[in-house]
Amino acid sequence: QKGVVALVGAGPGDPELLTLKALRFLQEADVVLYDDLVSPRIVAMARRDAEKIPVGKRGYRPSCRQDHITAQLVALGLAGKKVVRLKGGDPMIFGRANEEIAALRAVGVRVEVVPGITAALGAAASLQMSLTERDKARRLQFITAHAHDGSLPDDMDWRALCDPRASSIVYMGVKTLQALASRLLAEGIDPTTPALLIERATQRDERVLAGTIESLPPLVAAAAPDGPCLVFIGAAFASPETETSKDSVIEAAL
Amino acid sequence: QKGVVALVGAGPGDPELLTLKALRFLQEADVVLYDDLVSPRIVAMARRDAEKIPVGKRGYRPSCRQDHITAQLVALGLAGKKVVRLKGGDPMIFGRANEEIAALRAVGVRVEVVPGITAALGAAASLQMSLTERDKARRLQFITAHAHDGSLPDDMDWRALCDPRASSIVYMGVKTLQALASRLLAEGIDPTTPALLIERATQRDERVLAGTIESLPPLVAAAAPDGPCLVFIGAAFASPETETSKDSVIEAAL
Incomplete structure (x- = not known):
């Protein structure tokens, strides 16, 4: 049974600017991968027992970093997890969503996208x-x-x-x-x-x-x-x- | 005691795409003025006993319509009400927010703006x-x-x-x-x-x-x-x- 990966917009910073849908996905996720720029107060809105993985560590070259994130999403999706990839702002502006979506579709993992306040x-x-x-x-x-x-x-x-x-x-x-x-x-x-x-x-x-x-x-x-x-x-x-x-x-x- | 008028983005249509902050304002409002394009399912998220006023009726010329809405916001704010002006999408893109904000500030009514998913x-x-x-x-x-x-x-x-x-x-x-x-x-x-x-x-x-x-x-x-x-x-x-x-x-x- 394959999982589902949701690219979720965390909004501009204030946790109250998450959408209701983003909150629901965060509370249903088994695993949350979050960007450097996402506030700890927003990451804390995930289920207490969810695995929370910071991505975007400095020190990688950007290309390695993106490949690594995409590979993690694919592996977790194939392992049947409910995954939230939490991105600052909105996932569809100035991000790498297309690459992540293409990789997930290629292996048959379902993708969802939840917009955020840019x-x-x-x-x-x-x-x-x-x-x-x-x-x-x-x-x-x-x-x-x-x-x-x-x-x-x-x-x-x-x-x-x-x-x-x-x-x-x-x-x-x-x-x-x-x-x-x-x-x-x-x-x-x-x-x-x-x-x-x-x-x-x-x-x-x-x-x-x-x-x-x-x-x-x-x-x-x-x-x-x-x-x-x-x-x-x-x-x-x-x-x-x-x-x-x-x-x-x-x-x-x- | 003056009230407060919040310009609130209702998002693109799906009620789950409201922000948590928009929902809070809707549930605290005494009066909700809503645009034609806002879904009835979103208007229904306001407090049951709130007064709900559709604005943007067709048949007005646009200029009359805007003046009338602004006047209603000013009157309700001066009367001490908690008012939500609910706009489709985001209030700060292709709307008339500046005019409403200026009129409310001119009479000393506090303004809040809650962004929405455009x-x-x-x-x-x-x-x-x-x-x-x-x-x-x-x-x-x-x-x-x-x-x-x-x-x-x-x-x-x-x-x-x-x-x-x-x-x-x-x-x-x-x-x-x-x-x-x-x-x-x-x-x-x-x-x-x-x-x-x-x-x-x-x-x-x-x-x-x-x-x-x-x-x-x-x-x-x-x-x-x-x-x-x-x-x-x-x-x-x-x-x-x-x-x-x-x-x-x-x-x-x-």
Whole structure:
């Protein structure tokens, strides 16, 4: 009897932002494999007697790491286990779900996918700022700003990212923020375009830095965030607060 | 004593895709104002004795409708009620949250925002297809393809939408699908770009139509969907299934 493997979105950080379905899967699982970024408070929502396996240990090369995770999922599924693969945010954005799903299907293990609140939506709720706005921000785009080797990719659609009527959300973009901002400025983005950095969105120690695409990178370098971060870029992120003072936004977000 | 108004995301349709926080707010609310598109099964999760008010009745002009909803929220908040404004999907994408939040803040009523699973993520989970893929689909963009008057807007960033390495998700795009496809083809999109229509994503009667940006519009016109729909466009949506047959995708999704 084969098992079932569920790829489950753990949401942006706050355990209350799990879906009811994610909670049900967590409570039914024999084994939970969880990413580094998933909060211990969420892992603790699994059944007390479930086996809990941290994956994504640093020290592996990314390719080895993914192969190893996929192999674990396949082995557990073939052994008849109910498995939850718990991923930060949503499993279908900037993850490796396709590889895991393909490997499981190839051996006939049933797959389920449970969506999660992606970090950008968690942060928008926490900031109480819409990601889109009629007329002003009609296209919403998500990117990651690092290539396989961790540098800023050279071949992104820069014009799409400079569009004054789009909202751009950058996942995993702290290390390359200065490079991204310099490139966007060189490609013609309005230097007064509002930009925010949100660290640990929806968690108790959420932190927000507000500026423009030009002023944000040095602010971020000085603040040296060490939690997961998002960068928001676009006209929609000029709230009355960001226009007056950085501190009032930070306060509003806490 | 003033009340509190929470803008709460009801998710894509399946009641189990509400967050734990959304359920808590629903169960604490004195009054629930809900959109047309929110499933009755979700409205029924509110407290039995809560007042439940449908908003978004057809027949109003959109501007009147929004002003009326905002006025109701303000009046209920000032009257000390705990109010939930229940919106399909997530409140911060393609909604009017900013206007509601500004009006409530102006009169000193406390606002909360609870994110929801946006329809695109619900559909991706249901289809078991990632929205992004390393190298192949690194930028994910969401648009609505109708202007104030319901027609296709003329001034979108067409080049950004034709980018072969982006995944594009169109909300509320059924009526203008033929116009959008024609325009993208005229602007140079590869005519073999995969395209899917997903109707009632995550609900029991979810339906999927699969084709290319060229072949999908007539398929959709023939099927005449009457539920809420999303259109997915991009290389990431060429699953093994869509390459072989439309029926197998439809089956996989049910």
